[in-house]
Amino acid sequence: MKIPKKHPRSKSLIERHKIEEGMKKGIVTPTGMIAQGRGEAFDYLLGERTIAPAQKAIKAAAALLLLAKFPVISVNGNTTVLCGNETVALAKSLGCEIEVNLFYRSQKREKLIEKEFQRSGVGILGVNPKKKLKGISSKRAMVDAKGIWKSDCVLVMLEDGDRTEVLRKNGKKVVAIDLNPLSRTAKKGNITIIDNCTRAVPLLTKEIRKLKKKNDSELRRIIKGFNNNKNLRQCVNCIKKGV
Numbered sequence: 001m002k003i004p005k006k007h008p009r010s011k012s013l014i015e016r017h018k019i020e021e022g023m024k025k026g027i028v029t030p031t032g033m034i035a036q037g038r039g040e041a042f043d044y045l046l047g048e049r050t051i052a053p054a055q056k057a058i059k060a061a062a063a064l065l066l067l068a069k070f071p072v073i074s075v076n077g078n079t080t081v082l083c084g085n086e087t088v089a090l091a092k093s094l095g096c097e098i099e100v101n102l103f104y105r106s107q108k109r110e111k112l113i114e115k116e117f118q119r120s121g122v123g124i125l126g127v128n129p130k131k132k133l134k135g136i137s138s139k140r141a142m143v144d145a146k147g148i149w150k151s152d153c154v155l156v157m158l159e160d161g162d163r164t165e166v167l168r169k170n171g172k173k174v175v176a177i178d179l180n181p182l183s184r185t186a187k188k189g190n191i192t193i194i195d196n197c198t199r200a201v202p203l204l205t206k207e208i209r210k211l212k213k214k215n216d217s218e219l220r221r222i223i224k225g226f227n228n229n230k231n232l233r234q235c236v237n238c239i240k241k242g243v
């Protein structure tokens with residue numbers, strides 16, 4: 001697909017192109033393409049920008065991730081192709097592991113994703129994992145003993161509600177990045193950032209670098225002042241005002 005250089009919607013065209021390329025490589029599945037379409041629709045309604053409630057959620061998420069003893073970033077096919085390099089920068093800012101978890105798990109796809117991250121100079125967890133989370137019967141229950149299994153806080157992006165719920169049931173705090181404020185993931189997360197992962201991940205990295213200088217009680221105060229349900233309602237209001 002030819003991408004026009006200065007087209008007002010060129011950002012979403014670039015994302016679509018990345019997803020298409022990911023599909024050709026076998027990293028993204030047809031279901032991932034559907035998820036991309038759903039995301040694009042919500043991004044359009046949000047004005048394809050980071051709205052004020054999302055900025056607030058990014059600050060609270062940064063505080064929660066900094067307070068965690070063992071945070072892990074969970075990636076899938078879509079997030080690898082959309083914001084793989086940005087995810088590496090985020091993991092470096094936190095000093096945490098990246099773990100692959102796929103809805104349609106296959107060793108071939110896990111390895112392809114691992115290879116993408118190796119190109120950015122990092123190794124990832126979750127290839128052929130051995131531990132099983134309680135409460136979910138599919139292969140998605142499998143997690144890495146050195147990663148999500150022992151984590152206390154997991155960052156998920158473009159995730160489905162079932163897995164988010166299972167992570168919570170297994171005692172993990174969940175930070176979610178999702179464009180749909182009405183999704184089950186958005187509602188189940190402890191802190192949900194309603195934004196495109198391509199914008200939210202770099203902003204989260206920036207916020208983490210800033211908040212690193214704060215002490216634990218200041219970070220706790222930021223989290224205490226954040227209410228996820230209220231924030232989601234504000235996001236829905238932003239959409240209503242825009243249409």
Ligand code: ATP
Pocket residue numbers: 034035036037038039040042082157158159160161162177178179180182183184185186195196197198
């Ligand atoms: P749930 O099970 O949480 O209700 P779902 O079944 O609608 O969600 P999935 O297809 O499992 O969703 O996951 C895709 C989610 O990711 C959707 O909510 C979609 O809006 C969101 N999404 C798609 N693209 C992006 C993106 N680039 N950045 C952030 N979120 C995205």
